[in-house]
Amino acid sequence: MRVLHAAAECFPWVKTGGLADVLAALPQAQARAGLDVRLVLPGLPGILGALRSRERIADLGAVMGAARVTLWLGSLADHGPRAYVIEAPLYYDREGNPYAGPDGREWPDNLQRFALLGWVAAHLAVGEIDPQWCPDILHAHDWHAALACTYVATHPVRRVRTVFTIHNLAYQGLFDAADFPLLGLPARHLATAGLEFHGQMSMMKAGLVYADHITTVSPRYAREIATPEFGCGLEGLIQARQAVVSGILNGVDEQLWDPANDPLLPARYSAGDLRGKAQCKASLQQALGLSIEPRAPLLGIVSRLTAQKGLDLVLEALPAWLQAGVQLAVLGSGNPELEAAFTEAARNHPDQVHVRLGYDEALAHALIAGSDALLVPSRFEPCGLTQLYGLRYGTIPVVRRVGGLADTVIDASGQDPARPATGFCFEQASPQALGAAVDRAISCYRSPKAWRALMQAAMASSFSWDASAHDYRDLYTRLRDA
Ligand code: ADP
Ligand code: GLC
Numbered sequence: 144m145r146v147l148h149a150a151a152e153c154f155p156w157v158k159t160g161g162l163a164d165v166l167a168a169l170p171q172a173q174a175r176a177g178l179d180v181r182l183v184l185p186g187l188p189g190i191l192g193a194l195r196s197r198e199r200i201a202d203l204g205a206v207m208g209a210a211r212v213t214l215w216l217g218s219l220a221d222h223g224p225r226a227y228v229i230e231a232p233l234y235y236d237r238e239g240n241p242y243a244g245p246d247g248r249e250w251p252d253n254l255q256r257f258a259l260l261g262w263v264a265a266h267l268a269v270g271e272i273d274p275q276w277c278p279d280i281l282h283a284h285d286w287h288a289a290l291a292c293t294y295v296a297t298h299p300v301r302r303v304r305t306v307f308t309i310h311n312l313a314y315q316g317l318f319d320a321a322d323f324p325l326l327g328l329p330a331r332h333l334a335t336a337g338l339e340f341h342g343q344m345s346m347m348k349a350g351l352v353y354a355d356h357i358t359t360v361s362p363r364y365a366r367e368i369a370t371p372e373f374g375c376g377l378e379g380l381i382q383a384r385q386a387v388v389s390g391i392l393n394g395v396d397e398q399l400w401d402p403a404n405d406p407l408l409p410a411r412y413s414a415g416d417l418r419g420k421a422q423c424k425a426s427l428q429q430a431l432g433l434s435i436e437p438r439a440p441l442l443g444i445v446s447r448l449t450a451q452k453g454l455d456l457v458l459e460a461l462p463a464w465l466q467a468g469v470q471l472a473v474l475g476s477g478n479p480e481l482e483a484a485f486t487e488a489a490r491n492h493p494d495q496v497h498v499r500l501g502y503d504e505a506l507a508h509a510l511i512a513g514s515d516a517l518l519v520p521s522r523f524e525p526c527g528l529t530q531l532y533g534l535r536y537g538t539i540p541v542v543r544r545v546g547g548l549a550d551t552v553i554d555a556s557g558q559d560p561a562r563p564a565t566g567f568c569f570e571q572a573s574p575q576a577l578g579a580a581v582d583r584a585i586s587c588y589r590s591p592k593a594w595r596a597l598m599q600a601a602m603a604s605s606f607s608w609d610a611s612a613h614d615y616r617d618l619y620t621r622l623r624d625a
Pocket of ligand 1: 164445503529
């Protein structure tokens with residue numbers, strides 16, 4: 144089974160969120176499961192700079208408005224799968240993240256930049272660029288790579304099957320329909336049954352309409368996006384394609400996220416010996432300038448600061464928690480109003496609240512290990528990885544019961560002895576509901592025996608990528624043999 148993954152991010156070279164973690168871990172797990180896996184990635188500076196033992200596969204000349212496009216094949220990691228990297232200096236040799244410049248503004252030529260990724264992925268997949276290696280499956284991730292599915296579907300050679308994974312339906316890649324001719328597709332594809340979406344052009348639809356199969360990153364999100372509440376206006380299309388939509392849960396990269404073996408922690412620990420966790424907490428409190436108080440419940444947040452993540456609820460619930468002696472440590476960046484509000488809270492309560500704005504991999508590990516509980520009050524969450532890291536680190540997740548959060552955290556009120564509790568869930572996206580869940584967590588925390596049992600159950604829950612890799616393999620096999 145040969146699989147080509149097309150995506151815009153891959154940890155640690157280019158990352159804005161969990162997508163990068165998935166593209167680092169899933170292909171490796173698939174390789175362990177015996178699949179022949181490669182990636183195709185845009186030649187952003189972080190990726191092109193990291194590519195080793197590279198060979199030039201093709202000079203593609205001018206594609207999608209980029210004058211000089213070269214395709215390389217090489218290795219990004221010693222043991223990782225090989226990656227095709229698209230060198231196109233005009234589009235990819237830029238500062239900032241894959242989608243926006245350092246000032247946060249999206250690049251005006253994102254349509255061409257990601258159409259190039261989709262075009263190269265599709266032509267690789269049909270065997271036109273590197274005939275030595277033809278995949279059975281082209282697996283495109285999020286709107287950035289979605290056009291690959293359209294180019295394959297409209298190509299006369301159609302051996303390869305396509306899978307499109309929605310990591311987040313809210314980011315749709317909407318562009319001016321007047322730019323449709325840039326894509327080089329027949330005009331009929333700019334229609335309601337094609338890429339058109341309310342007068343614009345939707346790259347998300349390039350995957351949803353044209354892929355042979357659609358997956359989401361949790362089973363529950365697959366059901367949610369067929370409803371108006373979570374469907375972002377695409378619920379009708381999702382319903383129409385229901386027969387080919389399924390959810391496969393993300394996993395944890397157990398090499399990177401293991402409290403017993405994490406070089407980014409001041410002390411290591413396991414479910415059997417939790418002493419190191421207390422040390423992690425004390426070090427975190429000290430590093431962040433919080434009062435070093437072993438019995439103060441320390442709540443952690445590691446997150447993009449966006450409306451999706453529901454962190455405005457935290458700000459509203461915070462005053463009551465502070466009265467109860469709770470501490471809060473936040474690592475994140477994004478929305479300027481949220482950044483300002485958290486900064487203000489930290490300024491007013493330096494002993495109890497600390498906020499670090501920005502992206503910091505080492506602090507993310509230290510914060511997840513050192514906190515007692517991890518807050519993930521998302522309005523929607525396709526899967527969510529931080530709650531999985533929290534579970535593994537015995538840092539009890541307090542989550543809203545949506546998407547992958549609902550699929551991975553078992554609420555402490557549950558009575559099923561076969562499914563021991565691993566965290567706290569709440570229903571409504573309100574500060575009251577979040578507050579009540581945190582109150583339950585705090586009162587459990589005050590009885591050390593019950594809290595320890597919760598931590599041990601959380602740490603025993605398993606979300607390995609190997610299980611997901613097997614589910615993907617079953618899916619690929621069905622598609623290939625259909
Ligand atoms: P999303 O992809 O929606 O942002 P996930 O929970 O799937 O949410 O993945 C987020 C990933 O980004 C996790 O690996 C998390 O640790 C990481 N992350 C988020 N914010 C930061 C930050 N400020 N610094 C370091 N890592 C972060
Ligand atoms: C998206 C989602 C997140 C998911 C991640 C990786 O960014 O917001 O829930 O975990 O993709 O699939």
